[in-house]
Each structure stands twice: as structure tokens, then as C-alpha cells.
Amino acid sequence: MKGINMIQLAKELGLSVSTVSKALGDSHEISAITKKRVIELAKKYKYKPNPFASNLRKKKGKQIAIIIPDIVNNFFSLVVDGIESITMAKNYDTFIYLTHESLEREKALLEHLENGLISGLIISVSSGKEGYGHFQEFYENTKLPMVFFDRVPDLLQFPKVISNNYDCTFDATLRLIKAGCKRPIFFSTTEPLFTNMERIRGFQAAIAHAGISFTDDMVVKCSDDMDYNYSILRKLFISKKRPDGVFASIEKFAISLYQVCKDLKVNIPRDLKVIGMTNLRTAALLSPPLSTISQPAFNMGKEAATLLLKMIEKKSYAAANDIIVLKNELTIRESMQS
Amino acid sequence: MKGINMIQLAKELGLSVSTVSKALGDSHEISAITKKRVIELAKKYKYKPNPFASNLRKKKGKQIAIIIPDIVNNFFSLVVDGIESITMAKNYDTFIYLTHESLEREKALLEHLENGLISGLIISVSSGKEGYGHFQEFYENTKLPMVFFDRVPDLLQFPKVISNNYDCTFDATLRLIKAGCKRPIFFSTTEPLFTNMERIRGFQAAIAHAGISFTDDMVVKCSDDMDYNYSILRKLFISKKRPDGVFASIEKFAISLYQVCKDLKVNIPRDLKVIGMTNLRTAALLSPPLSTISQPAFNMGKEAATLLLKMIEKKSYAAANDIIVLKNELTIRESMQS
DNA sequence: TGCAATTACGAAAACCTTTTAGTGGAAAAC
DNA sequence: GTTTTCCACTAAAAGGTTTTCGTAATTGCA
Structure with missing residues (x-):
């Protein structure tokens, strides 16, 4: 039976x-x-x-993949939650793959997925240096629908779901300056991610707008390694050119920063004003409450998944270069008070 | 080509x-x-x-599934991270499914997975009332290897990976009492999960050990809905029988509690001592720093995955009722000072 | 030399669906 | 009354592997 x-x-x-x-x-x-x-x-x-027999015959199935750098990050887990809410409703099965910012891993993964296991992909790229040729190549080889979100390869013609990084970084930086920062610093990922570039652009524009001259050391590059970040930040804050304002573009950096300030007894917001891009639910409960730009992560996931499934089912011929831009939310809290 | x-x-x-x-x-x-x-x-x-052809013929593949209640939770995302680290290394593909504490969803999922899509399962059960018959039935129908972690169905004979919930809850509760609590409260999930029962047992034992008499209202049941939890907690803390100590067995509850205390200006730790079971990276940065019991989440994931793959590959005939117990870590911070 | 065992390979079945190309019969069209 | 269309269904191929069974040639042993 x-x-x-x-x-x-x-x-x-x-x-x-x-x-x-x-x-x-x-x-x-x-x-x-x-x-x-x-x-x-x-x-x-x-x-x-039997899905194998069925997929074999039809040459496609109801399985998709998510490729993200990290899952232990509120932003990405919210996105996954959003994606799953759609795929679940439409009876798709969802693979999850983590790259941990490794380009090697990302490449190996794509090559693996050329076996035809999935019918579509949702991706947030790892911060590799070598560009995005592997995505293009994957597409040439498989012609599979792909949707990128947040960390998108700007030069490639794929549908994307992003948020208004330039604008919100501009606004937030300006508010840092208005709150009294003379020397704001931007905490950045190491690599030339589109997301990151947009934010840096916004940061620089705000700096210029305020009449402060931009120098390269105003952008501090951090890594995926929390310990390493901690030591970098520590060095920065015991140096003479101690910053008085920080725009932390990544959740991990904001956390490390708070840790450093606590250990070094740097008083936020008196000595240092901070804003972080993060979806941390505990932001308001930190000491002091952290001002945040939170991305519409859950919705990004939903949009990305909806778009992908449409492409897979060819109900709408989603333009290959659709770009959906969602709005970030700026929440000012004590960490940024003047 | x-x-x-x-x-x-x-x-x-x-x-x-x-x-x-x-x-x-x-x-x-x-x-x-x-x-x-x-x-x-x-x-x-x-x-x-072609994996479909291959799986069809071999009647099994290198795909497994993770079923968890929630991904926007540091504990679960760490577990997923741990699982993925193993499956990635062994070239398995990993599906992820979220139940959001819905028994219906969990049942539907299992029924769906009876189609043979996967070769094994890692599960943390949702908090349903109806027992775990559906897991047993799934097993009867598919004979697929299954490993449970953390929230495990205690009555069923499956391999499990858990942590020493009884012990650590006992210890932590005792410390609450030693720090001066006369009326500690246990924040619980709604349902009779094994994990939860163990913790309650530990809590009760500590209460008894301290000579405090246990009453039913010392266990407060919360839900998956943050807003609902907030209102419950708010009510509790404006009531006359305001507790002076809390053991928050779930991450979400600890967060809601901090929120409520902040809004009601309940001073932690003066008026209320708190310990939370959570893997929040920001616990030390909260105001005040939150004492925690953190579970070895990443390792639980690794252990569960390793066990599952062994079962799938039948290298070792992992006993159907293997139980791996890992140690939780108790970290005392300001939220519990006397 | 004769016989068994081994080696290295091939033919075909099996896995379970989906899809293509019919087919027989009834209804419609002339 | 014959042809055409349509209906409801079937036979068989196709999809790409893996596995079972078979076989021809070689090797081993007495």
C-alpha cells in the first residue's frame, strides 16, 4: 500500500x-x-x-535554490523567510546554499547546479573580486531563470530586487553630520559589491554636500571574521584619528563596534555616533539603542521569489532586466543623538 | 556542448x-x-x-531536508549553518522548510515529502498539541532516516541531538533565586514540547530545592506572535503579582520582555532579574547585558547532519535511538546581578 | 590440453512519468 | 451512405541513469 x-x-x-x-x-x-x-x-x-521520473521526463521540476553568503544574519534569514512563504504556497521545494563569502564555493556551487537539479535560482552574491563571469556562464549553460537580490551583479542583465541604498545612506550620513560628526567613517565590506558601492556613493555625496573633504581612510574595510573585525576596530579606536561617527553597512560590523566601544569605554553617542544597516530585532534594546537602516528583507524575499516563479512558469515574460527597488527604513535612536 | x-x-x-x-x-x-x-x-x-535519472534508478539521491519552526532565530539559523557545513562538504543538497509552529503545515510537509524527493530528514518539531503520530506514520511509509534535534518527540524511537536542558535550567533558576528572586517565572512555549518539559522540570526542581512552593501561574505560556507576547507580558508586569525573576526559555520572549520592561520602566536587574535561553550575538550588548544560556547550535547542526548522513550511507548502523547530548553554556551578565 | 575461473565489457531491463502518434467508434457534415 | 471530424482512450517512445545478466576472451591450474 x-x-x-x-x-x-x-x-x-x-x-x-x-x-x-x-x-x-x-x-x-x-x-x-x-x-x-x-x-x-x-x-x-x-x-x-515520483518527482524524479516526472522531472526527468519534463526536464524540469518544482525545485529552486537560494544562494546566500550567510544565514546567521537577520537580513538574510528574513529574506529566506520571505522566499519560503512564497515557494511554500506554490508547492516549490527550496534548496539552501551558503557561500560564506567564498568565491570558490560560489563557483563550485554553480557548477554543481548545472546538473539540472533546479529550475531557478535566487542569489545574493558573495563578495568576490573576480567579477561575475561565473553567473553569466552558468546562465549560458543552463538558461535557467535567476533573480538576484540586495548584493546584485550590476553589470549583468538579470532581474534584481534591491533597496534604495544610495538615498538612505545619503540621508543617514547627513544626519550623522548634523548630529555633530566631523569625521564620519564608513564600515564597508572588502569587495566591490554593487550594494556597497551604492552606499559608498551615498556616503561620499553626503560628505561632499556637507563640505567635508573625503579621504580614502574614511572607508574601513572589514571581513567576514568577527575576531578580525574586532581587532581592526579596536586599533581604529585607540588611534589618534579616532572617528566620531560611524555608518556601519553590515550587521556584523555594528555588533563588533558596540563590543569594542564597550570594552574601550567609548561613550555612544557622546563620543561616537553610530548608525547601522541591520534588521536586528534587538537594535532598540542595545545599550544605547542603535539607530538603524533596516531593509525590507521579508518583502525582498517575497518579491524575488514571486518574480522567479513567474519566470519559471512563464506566465509573464518577466523582462530579463527587471529591477524592483524597495524602500529601506531609517530609524533614529539614541546612538545618533547630538 | x-x-x-x-x-x-x-x-x-x-x-x-x-x-x-x-x-x-x-x-x-x-x-x-x-x-x-x-x-x-x-x-x-x-x-x-542527471540527478533525476540517477535518483530514479537508484531510488535515492543526495538530497535531504531540514524542517524547523523558524529561521529568524539565531538558534535555528546557527543550526542550519552547522548542517550546511556538513552537507556541503559531502555534496548533499539541502532543502529547507519552515513550519512557523503550525502543525498543519508540518503534516502537509511530511505528506508532501512522501513522494520520495529526499533521502533523509533533520527535524525540530513545531509545537503542536496532537502528538507526533505523523512522524511515526511518515517513517512507516517511507523508512527514511530521520534525526531530530532540540525539540524532539520524546516518545518516538528516533536518533536525537539535544542539549542538557534540565541541568542548565536547574542551575540558572537556582542562581536567579540566589540573586534574590522570591517569585521567579518561567516563560514557556504553549505546547508540551519535550525540550520545554525538561526545562520546566529543571525550573520546578530548583524552586523546590530552594523551598519555594510552585504554583501553576509561575509558568507563563507565550506564542509565536511577538505582538501577542508583548501584550501578555505587559499585562503581567502591570499586575500586582509582578514577578521579580524570569527564565525566558525562548529568544523571542526575552526580546519582548526587554521591550516591555523598557516601556514600563521596570529596572533590570534591580526590580527584575532575567536569564534567557538564546544564541543572540547581541546579548552582551543589550541594556543591561542579558544573562544567557546559549545552546551549542552550530554543533547540534553538525552532529545531526553527520548522524543523518551516516544513516543514509549505512556506513554505521546508527542505532535508531541514539541520543547525543551536548552542553549548553551559561553566561551570567548584569541582568542577573543581585 | 582441458576445464574452471577471472577479466572487461555489452545488451537490455528497470526506474516512473509524460508525450507523441495513433486508433476505433460515434457523431456530424455533405 | 459515405466521408470527415471529434471524442476518449491506448501503445509506445522518450527521458538518462544503474544494475543484472550474459559473453567472449584471457588467465590459471592440473
């Missing part, structure tokens, strides 16, 4: 396998009566089509 | 498909020379076996 298949179903119904298949596929070739018989017996035996 | 398959490979090599298949599978039936030829051509064309 367990694991019944179409053949057994057909036999018991006195029908051919093809009829059963078509009936279950709700084909117009099959009479209403037969359909009903088939569906009822299928239900009785809890028949479930 | 794209998507080459075994048949084409065989043709070009002047061999039969079966020989190619065996060569790639490193069968002893094939001579070293032939193997080398096959492997080289396969590499040249970047041949990748």
Missing part, C-alpha cells in the same frame, strides 16, 4: 498508464467521469507522483 | 553506456585504462550525471 505508482493505479482502474497520467494532469482528452475515477483512487491510495 | 549525457559520451568513446556508467562509478569491472579514458572525456565535456 505504500509508494503506489501510476502503473498499479492504472491496472486497478482498468485503464492505460497514459490515461491515468492525463487524468491527473487534468487533460481535456479525458472524460470527466474517468478523471473523477482516477482522482478518487489516487486519493484513496495517497498516490504521489 | 552543453548538457552532454552518458549516451553521447559512450558514443564518442566507442563504448557502451553501461561501461561508461560503471567507469564513472569506479566499478572493479572496468579496466584502469578504460576508466581513465572515460573520466578524462567526462571532465573535458564537464559531464554531470
Whole structure:
């Protein structure tokens, strides 16, 4: 009784396998009566089509993949939550892969996925230096629908879901300056990610707008390694050119920063004003409450997934270069008071 | 040149498909020379076996599933990270499914997965009332390897990875009391999860040990809904029987509690001592720093995945009722000072 | 030399669906 | 009354592997 298949179903119904298949596929070739018989017996035996056989024959399936740098990060976990809310509703199965900012891993992953296991991809790229040729190549080889979000390869023609990084960084930086910062610093990822570039642009524009002259050391590059970040920040804050304002573009950096300030007894916001890009639920509960730019992570996930499934099902021929821009939310809290 | 398959490979090599298949599978039936030829051509064309065909034939694949209640929770995302670190290394693909504490969803999911899509499961159960019959049934129907972690169905004979909840709750509660609490409260999930029961047992034992008499209202049940939790907690803290100590067994509750105390100006630790079970990286940075019991989440993921893959590959006949117990870590911070 | 065992490979079945190309019969069209 | 269309269904191929069984040639042993 367990694991019944179409053949057994057909036999018991006195029908051919093809009829059963078509009936279950709700084909117009099959009479209403037969359909009903088939569906009822299928239900009785809890028949479930074998996805391997089905995918093999149809050359595609209802499986997609998420590729992200990290899952232990509120932004990404919220995105995954958003994606899953859509794929679950539409009965897609969702693979998850973590690159941990490793380009090697990302490449290996894409190559692996050329085996045809999935029918579409949602990606936030790792911060590699070598550009995005591997994505283009993957696409050439597979022609699979791909949607990028947040960390998107700006030069490639793929649909993207992003947030207004330039604007919000500009605004936030200006508010840092208005709160009294003479020497704001931008905490950046190491690599030339589009997201990051946009934010730096916004940062620089605000600096210029305020009449402060920009120097390269106003952008501090951090890594994926919390300990390393801690030591970098520590050095920075015991140096003479101690910054008085920080725009932390990554959740981890904001956390490390708070840690350093606590240990070095740097008083926020008196000695240092801070704003962080993060979706941390505890931001308001930190000491002092952290001002944040939070990204619409859950919705980004939903949008990305919706777009991808549309592309897979070709219901709408989503333009290959659709760009959806969602709004970030700026929340000023004590960490930025003058 | 794209998507080459075994048949084409065989043709070009002047061999039969079966020989190619065996060569790639490193069968002893094939001579070293032939193997080398096959492997080289396969590499040249970047041949990748079609997983659907392969899985169909072998009746199993290298795909597993994770079923968890929530991903926006440091504990679970760390576990996923741990799992992924193993499955990635062993070239397994990992599906992720979120139940959001819905028993319906959990059941539907299991039923869906009876289609044979996966070869094994790692599960942390949702907090349903109806027991765990659906897991047993799933197992009967599929005979698939399953490993449970943290929230495990205590009555079922499956391998489990848990942490020493009883002990650490006992210890932590005792410390609450030693710090001066007369009326500690346990924040619990709504349902009779094993994890939760263990913790409550530990809590009660400590209470008894301290000579305090236990009453039912010392266990407060919260839900998955943050707003609802907030209102419950708010009510509790404006009531006359305001607690002076809290053991928050779930991350979300600790956050809501801090929020409520902040809004109601309840001073922690003066008026209220708090300890939370959480893996929040920001615990030390909260105001005041939150004492925590953190679970070895990443390692739990690794252990669970390692166990599961062993079962799948039948290298070791992992006893169906293996239980791996890892140690939680208690960190006392300001929120619990007397 | 004769016989068994081994080696290295191939043919074909099996895995379970979906899809294509029919087919027989009834209804519609002329 | 014959041809055409349509309906409801079937047979068979196709999808790409893996595995079972078979076989021809070689090796081992007496």
C-alpha cells in the first residue's frame, strides 16, 4: 500500500498508464467521469507522483535554490523567510546554499547546479573580486531563470530586487553630520559589491554636500571574521584619528563596534555616533539603542521569489532586466543623538 | 556542448553506456585504462550525471531536508549553518522548510515529502498539541532516516541531538533565586514540547530545592506572535503579582520582555532579574547585558547532519535511538546581578 | 590440453512519468 | 451512405541513469 505508482493505479482502474497520467494532469482528452475515477483512487491510495521520473521526463521540476553568503544574519534569514512563504504556497521545494563569502564555493556551487537539479535560482552574491563571469556562464549553460537580490551583479542583465541604498545612506550620513560628526567613517565590506558601492556613493555625496573633504581612510574595510573585525576596530579606536561617527553597512560590523566601544569605554553617542544597516530585532534594546537602516528583507524575499516563479512558469515574460527597488527604513535612536 | 549525457559520451568513446556508467562509478569491472579514458572525456565535456535519472534508478539521491519552526532565530539559523557545513562538504543538497509552529503545515510537509524527493530528514518539531503520530506514520511509509534535534518527540524511537536542558535550567533558576528572586517565572512555549518539559522540570526542581512552593501561574505560556507576547507580558508586569525573576526559555520572549520592561520602566536587574535561553550575538550588548544560556547550535547542526548522513550511507548502523547530548553554556551578565 | 575461473565489457531491463502518434467508434457534415 | 471530424482512450517512445545478466576472451591450474 505504500509508494503506489501510476502503473498499479492504472491496472486497478482498468485503464492505460497514459490515461491515468492525463487524468491527473487534468487533460481535456479525458472524460470527466474517468478523471473523477482516477482522482478518487489516487486519493484513496495517497498516490504521489515520483518527482524524479516526472522531472526527468519534463526536464524540469518544482525545485529552486537560494544562494546566500550567510544565514546567521537577520537580513538574510528574513529574506529566506520571505522566499519560503512564497515557494511554500506554490508547492516549490527550496534548496539552501551558503557561500560564506567564498568565491570558490560560489563557483563550485554553480557548477554543481548545472546538473539540472533546479529550475531557478535566487542569489545574493558573495563578495568576490573576480567579477561575475561565473553567473553569466552558468546562465549560458543552463538558461535557467535567476533573480538576484540586495548584493546584485550590476553589470549583468538579470532581474534584481534591491533597496534604495544610495538615498538612505545619503540621508543617514547627513544626519550623522548634523548630529555633530566631523569625521564620519564608513564600515564597508572588502569587495566591490554593487550594494556597497551604492552606499559608498551615498556616503561620499553626503560628505561632499556637507563640505567635508573625503579621504580614502574614511572607508574601513572589514571581513567576514568577527575576531578580525574586532581587532581592526579596536586599533581604529585607540588611534589618534579616532572617528566620531560611524555608518556601519553590515550587521556584523555594528555588533563588533558596540563590543569594542564597550570594552574601550567609548561613550555612544557622546563620543561616537553610530548608525547601522541591520534588521536586528534587538537594535532598540542595545545599550544605547542603535539607530538603524533596516531593509525590507521579508518583502525582498517575497518579491524575488514571486518574480522567479513567474519566470519559471512563464506566465509573464518577466523582462530579463527587471529591477524592483524597495524602500529601506531609517530609524533614529539614541546612538545618533547630538 | 552543453548538457552532454552518458549516451553521447559512450558514443564518442566507442563504448557502451553501461561501461561508461560503471567507469564513472569506479566499478572493479572496468579496466584502469578504460576508466581513465572515460573520466578524462567526462571532465573535458564537464559531464554531470542527471540527478533525476540517477535518483530514479537508484531510488535515492543526495538530497535531504531540514524542517524547523523558524529561521529568524539565531538558534535555528546557527543550526542550519552547522548542517550546511556538513552537507556541503559531502555534496548533499539541502532543502529547507519552515513550519512557523503550525502543525498543519508540518503534516502537509511530511505528506508532501512522501513522494520520495529526499533521502533523509533533520527535524525540530513545531509545537503542536496532537502528538507526533505523523512522524511515526511518515517513517512507516517511507523508512527514511530521520534525526531530530532540540525539540524532539520524546516518545518516538528516533536518533536525537539535544542539549542538557534540565541541568542548565536547574542551575540558572537556582542562581536567579540566589540573586534574590522570591517569585521567579518561567516563560514557556504553549505546547508540551519535550525540550520545554525538561526545562520546566529543571525550573520546578530548583524552586523546590530552594523551598519555594510552585504554583501553576509561575509558568507563563507565550506564542509565536511577538505582538501577542508583548501584550501578555505587559499585562503581567502591570499586575500586582509582578514577578521579580524570569527564565525566558525562548529568544523571542526575552526580546519582548526587554521591550516591555523598557516601556514600563521596570529596572533590570534591580526590580527584575532575567536569564534567557538564546544564541543572540547581541546579548552582551543589550541594556543591561542579558544573562544567557546559549545552546551549542552550530554543533547540534553538525552532529545531526553527520548522524543523518551516516544513516543514509549505512556506513554505521546508527542505532535508531541514539541520543547525543551536548552542553549548553551559561553566561551570567548584569541582568542577573543581585 | 582441458576445464574452471577471472577479466572487461555489452545488451537490455528497470526506474516512473509524460508525450507523441495513433486508433476505433460515434457523431456530424455533405 | 459515405466521408470527415471529434471524442476518449491506448501503445509506445522518450527521458538518462544503474544494475543484472550474459559473453567472449584471457588467465590459471592440473
